[in-house]
Every structure is written in C-alpha cells, then in structure tokens.
Amino acid sequence: MTTGGEGAGAVLIAGPTASGKSALAVRLAERLGGVVVNADSMQVYAELTILTARPSAADEARVPHRLYGHVPAARAHSVAEWLADVAPVLAELRAAGRPAIVVGGTGLYFEALTRGLAEVPAIPDEIRAHWRARAAAEGAPALHGELARRDPVGAARLEPGDSQRITRALEVIDATGRPLAAWQAGPRPAPLVRPETALRLIVEPERAVLHARIEARLRQMMGEGAIEEAARFAALGLDPALPATRAIGVSALARVAAGEIDAARGLELAIFETRQYAKRQSTWLRGRMGDWTRVDAAFDQSPSLAALERAGRP
Template identity: 50%
Template sequence: MSRASGKIQSVLIAGPTASGKSRLALELAEACDGVVVNADSMQVYAGLAILSAQPTEADRAAAEHRLYGHVDPATNYNVGAWARDAGEVLADLRRAGRIAIVCGGTGLYFRALLGGIDDMPEIPPAIRAAWRQRLLDTGPEDLHAQLLQRDPEAAGRIRPGDSQRVLRALEIVETSGGPLAALQRGRGLPLLDAARSLQILLTPPRAVLRANIAQRFDMMLAEGALEEARVFAAIPGALAGTAGKAIGVAELGRYLAGQCSLDEARERAVIRSRQYAKRQDTWFRHQFDAQWQRLEAVSPIHRSDLIAAVKVG
C-alpha cells in the first residue's frame, strides 16, 4: 500500500522563526521518506540562502526539499502564487505516494493549505506596472489615498506606509472590479485533506526563542551572511521588492554602507527578528484551532510518536 492511500498524507509544522521547525521537518522526512515543502514567504527567494535560513546542502542531501529559493528576488511573490506552486507539488507527491512535510512560519500559507484563502485573480502585467510606476512617481501616501477612494474598507485595514500591501490591494481591486473583501471570504479550496494530516505548532518559551534567535544570527554571520547581503543588494530590483524586506538585508546593508558598526547591525537584526517572532506567535495563537498539536519542545518521545504516527498511518 502506498503512503498516499493510508491515513496520513501530510505533516504540517508551523511556528515562529528559530523555533526548530526545519530540524523537526528534516528528521521526519529522513525517517519516513518524506519531502519537505517550504511554507515560509522569505525562503522562497533566491539569493537569501543564509539570511532566510534555507536548507543547507547537507539538509538537501539528506531529504528532498521543494519550493526553496525558486523565486527571482525582484519578483513580488504572494500567497496566491505560493498556493498554485504548492498545489502542484502536493499533487505530485500524492501521485508518488510520498508524505508531504510542509514547514514554515507564514500563517497565510497554512491558511491557504486548509482552504482559508480565496483564489485571487492573476494581475495583468500592465496593471501591475502602472501602479508600481505611480508608487515611484507619487509615493505611498498617494497610493493609500487612491485605495481609500476605491476600497475604503481595505484602506482602513492597511497602514499608509505599507506600500506592498497597498499596491497589492489596488492591483486586485482594479483587476476584479470590486472590493478586496469580496474576494476574501475564506472559502477557497483546500490543497490537502486536513483529516489526513498531522498539524504541529511549535511554541517555545519566549526566553528560549530569544536566545535561539540571537544564536542563529551569529551563525548566519559566521556562515557568510555579510557577503550574501552584499551580493543580494547588487541584484537588479531585489531591494525594491518583498525579498528586500528579509531580516538582515537592510541591517547589514547599513553596515556595508558605513552607516553603523557590525555590532549595531547585528543587534538591530536580532531585535527585529524577535519582534517578528512575537507577531508570528500572536497570529498562530489566535488563528490556529484545536486541531493543531502545540509543543513547547520536541522531546525524543514526541519525535518517536510523530514518526510512528506517520509510518502507521
């Protein structure tokens, strides 16, 4: 009997940054001949292997990984694009009878997996180019004013300074001809069968997470994050897009420009990462239901139980 015909078809592992998701996913993939599928919005981008903590060459040799580093950093990738890519990967794995181990920290990606995101329209290139040119010409405040006229409800939810979300909302409103809320009813088609999945949310104590974040950024620096930031900044369009918001890019860029010391850049990146982890934790606590098994730490017993559940399933 293939795995796909058994009870468990997928394992979902979510949690804040530096919570140990990737390590657990790799261990399960090795034990169960699974494939690790990325569900992190920054790990999709090429050029950020170190700063976004993508799998190492050793990780990739130990188990197959999909949807990591496959997007041009000048491209503004979004949850709709990820859902389309992930749907194709998950369908491939089902046909092959292999376990999908979906791992990441982007809550909307998991919502899309389970059917909570509606299918957004493809944005015509001309509309996308026009709004991006207007942002360059007139600035984010003008774009937010335009959104306020066209879709007051969406404008009320999006900060004027959040230019990427304002842009996305304007693109969708113009493409669809209606308000954003009409397309956000949470009635999308699920990409997998939740009843045949294990859903795990890692929730380390805050003190542990803070220490992990600092230690991981120091490791990134030791592994070449500074040179990666230098090379990334030279990629045409990379800093202007979503990928340019990856933690460490701006901070190390300021050091490279002689605007601060390396210690200051490191401290700013660690603080920003801790703030991001706090927001992730809050989102998961409020959005994930009781189907998610919450673990502060993954003990050897937990790990054995998870492996057994997948294998028996």
Template identity: 50%
Template sequence: MSEPTDPRPVLVIGGPTASGKSGLALALAKRANGVVINADSMQVYADLHIVTARPSAADEAQALHTLYGVVPASTRMSAARWRELALAEIDAAHAAGRLPIVVGGTGLYLRSLMQGLSDIPEIPAGTRQAAMDLQAEIGSPALHARLAEIDPVTAARLHPTDSQRLIRAWEVIQATGRSISDWQSAPPTDAPTHLSFTTLVVEPPRPRLYAQCDRRFLLMLEQGAEQEVAALMAQGLDPALPAMKALGVPEIASMLSGTLDRNAATEKAQQLTRNYAKRQLTWFRNQMPAALRLDSTELASETAFAKLYDRIMTGMTKNIAKMG
C-alpha cells in the same frame, strides 16, 4: 490503474521564525520517510541562503528537501504559484511512497494550500505598477493611511510597514472596486479535498523565541550574510522585489553602504525579526487554532520524540478515517 480514492496524508508544520520548526520537520522526515516541502516565502529565492536560514547541505543530505531556492531574486513568487508547485511536490511524494511534510512560517502559503485561494481576478500590469509607484513615492505608512480611508477592514489587519501586502490590497481595490477582504471572505472553490492535513505549530515561549531570533542574526553574520547581501545588491534589482525586503537584507545593505554602523544595523534587524515573530505567533494562534502546539526544545530526548511521532501518526490515521 485507477487513481486512489482515499484521502492522502500531508503533515503541515508552522511556526514563527527561529522556532525550530525546520529541525523538527527534518527529524520527522528521517523517521517517516518524508519529503520536506518549503512554505517560507523568502526561502524560495536562490540568492538568499544564509539570510533566510535555509536548511544546510548536511540537512538536505539526510532527507529530501524541495521548493528551496527554486526561483531567482529577480522574480516574484506568488501564493498561487507556490501552491501550484507545492501540490505537485505533494503528489510526487505520494507517488514515491513518501510522506509530504510542508514546513514554513508564511501563513498565506499554508492557508492557500489547505483552504484554497480566493477567486480574485488577475490584476492588470499597469494597475500593479501604479500601486508600486505610489508606495515608492509616499512610503508604506502613508499608503496604509490612504488604504484605511477606502478599506478600513484590510488596513486594520496590515502593519503600516508591510509594503508587499499594502501594495496588494491597494491594487486589488483599484482594479476591482472591491476590497481584498471582501474577496477573501468568499469561500474558496479549490480546496484540495483529496488531501488530509494534520497540523502542528511550533510555539516556544516568547522570551526564548526572541533570544533565538537575536542569536540567529548574529550567526548569519558569522556565516557570511554580508557577502550574500553584497552579491544580491550587485545585481541592481528593483528594491521593491520581495527578496530585497527579506528580513535582514535592508539592514545589512545599510551597513554595507555605511548608512548604519554594524551595531545599529544588528539591533534594527534583530528588533524587526522579533516583531515579525510576534506577528506570526498571533497569526498561527488565530488561523490554526486546532493545530497540535508544541515547544521543540521539549523533544530533545528520544523518548519524547517517539511519543510525538506516535501521536502524529495516530492523528493522521484518524483524520483520514474522518474524511474517508
């Protein structure tokens, strides 16, 4: 039997943390016989269920969810590895006659899926370790300042406390002699031309979004986030691992160690979450300008949801016709 030649549909739902995108993905999956595929870089870790607000068991019983909790906190999930897994899940969904619904707030993951990855050479382990050691020694703000001296374009795009991306930018320029911005400016060669992406961005008004961020952290504490972080800390993992720096984890760890009291830890975690949500809003506005934008609270009625569903299905048909 020959492979299908028509482009196959994929629905991509992006948005900031606490925006309601996961709930929308679930509702659409139930309506469209879909599979919800995770595109959140922290929800891939098995050890972080509560702190990352992964879908509940009740949610997962209503529709198939994949790529949630698939790797231990002791590993590093890269965009390249996630993309490989996501493309496999998309193919599996199509083979089963289901609609793949990719949902998450990690812009790098979504961009890598839809546009492909830059052809950056593999970084030697020694160079990567040296970059991590430097960040641990001088701290992220100082590393950001050093990066600005040799790669001002990339430094201008990165937050001074975004240790993971700072380390990545530093190791790339040290290993290749070219900035990561230069590498990323080259057209990717592996865009999935057999797929047709329809994109949505859930974008609540900022005051409501920030209030939802604050409420979510309090709910995490009620659900047992302290116990989850305590179990994570008990593993004695490298603090530079991505899972150890997930939103809320360092603040709860400080609370457990007595470095911060409960109120101070809560306020700090809430502020960092709001800051992150703001950066996500900016990313989606700049990087996915053509996406359909909506406020999930406007879909509370069945009538409004039905209209959105019809609009999405019509958009998918048009996108496939354009590609075909």
C-alpha cells in the same frame, strides 16, 4: 502514520522564525521516510540562502527538500504561485507513498493549502504599474492612508509598512471595484490538503527562549557570511517594491557592508527586526490557526507522535 499509497499523509509544521521548526521537519522526514517541502515566502528566493536560514547542505543531504531557492529575487512570488508550485510536488509524493513534511513561517501559505485560495480577477498591467509607481514615490504609509479611506476594514488588517499587501489591496479595488476581503470571502476551490487528513503542528517556544534563539542564529549567520550576502543582494539594485527586498536583516546588514554602521549595530538592528517579525507571525498563528496542535521542537521524541504512528495518522 502510514507511509504507503493513499495513506501517505502530510505533516504541516508552522511557527515563528528561529522556533526550531525546520530542524523538527528534517527529523520527522528521516523518521517517516518523508520529504521536506518549503512553506516560507522568503526561502523561495535563490539569492537569499543565509539570511533566510534556508536548509544547510548537510540537512539537504539527510532528506530531500523541495521548493527552496527556486525563484529569482527579481520576480515577485505570490501565494497563488506557491500553490501552483506545491500542487505537483504533493501529487508526486502521494503517488510515491511518501509523506510531505510541509514547513515554514508563512501562515497565508498554510491557510491557502488547507482552505483553498479564493480566485481574484487578473489585475490589468496599467493598474498594477500605477500603484507600484505610487508606492515607490510616496511610500507604504501614504498608501496605507489611501487604503484606509477606501477600505478601512482591509487597512486595519495590514501594517502601515507592508508595501506589497497594501499595493495589492489597492490594485484589487481599482480593478474590480470590490475590496480584496470581499473576493476572499467568496467560493474557494477544494484545498490541496484537507485539514482532517493532516497532522497540523505549531512550534512556538516561550518568548525568552525564542529571543535567545533569534540572537544566536543571527550571530551564526554573520559568521557564515550574512553581511557579504546582504551586500551581493543590495548590488542587484532590485525594485524596493519586490517582496524579496523585505527579507529580515537584509537592509541592516547591507548597511554594515556599505560602512554606514558597524557590525555590532547591524546585529542589534537585525535582532530587533527579527523579534518584531516573530511577534507578527505568532499573532497570525494564534488568530488564524488556533485549532492547530502546539508542540515544542522535541515533538518527534514525544509519546504523542508514537501514538499517532500506531494509529496510522495522518
């Protein structure tokens, strides 16, 4: 892999939570003289350090990290905003001849990065407020039923509890008269990273290994102060429709902090929630990123990377 001028490419590393992708990103950044760039929709939030498994201070001391913890939890952060954030970072690294090691578990970020993001007209404030109020009053499952009546294809793609995306879909239909999928199928601007110029990796351990890693990491988080962080986050009193409030483990561990359940039960709930989330991530990766290369977390030690370096790729 070349690391100078226009030859400085991007390494894209996706994978389910606790797969080991972030550790791999740090090692690759060290080896290639690169910079780790966040592509996880929850690690952008400033108030969630432990619960989103943001890079440690030691990791940040080893290599530069960008786009972590730069958004307040009180503000919803969209894929379009992430693209706007990442564009100047990629341009800066390209100009410096340093490869970007883009890592995260949000498949939609990678899709937008490599395919471009379809432009949807702005949603009027009154329509946005209407659907957010209904989401708060009626709950996501009720709105999912409404979406199923108005856009059955779009509803079938969403989990009944995914309040943010369900609300977004209904906002778009109300504002434009067209389903979100119709807009997404339209013309897209040129992607920030062309797939053929990037090394695209998915780190996905065997299920038993991943489950063990999830439990071990959650136990470590609790030892590092995850319960206290969940309590501080709950004390913010944020609108439950905000994306940050759905960070994995926040609800369960906030209940521990409030004395509603004990720590063992909180850990049990957080493990279950995280495993379900990892399953959804893996389903997305298989369905939407099937042409990416599957690797294990030790990829940086494999002969295949050395061969890619000699070939000057990406």
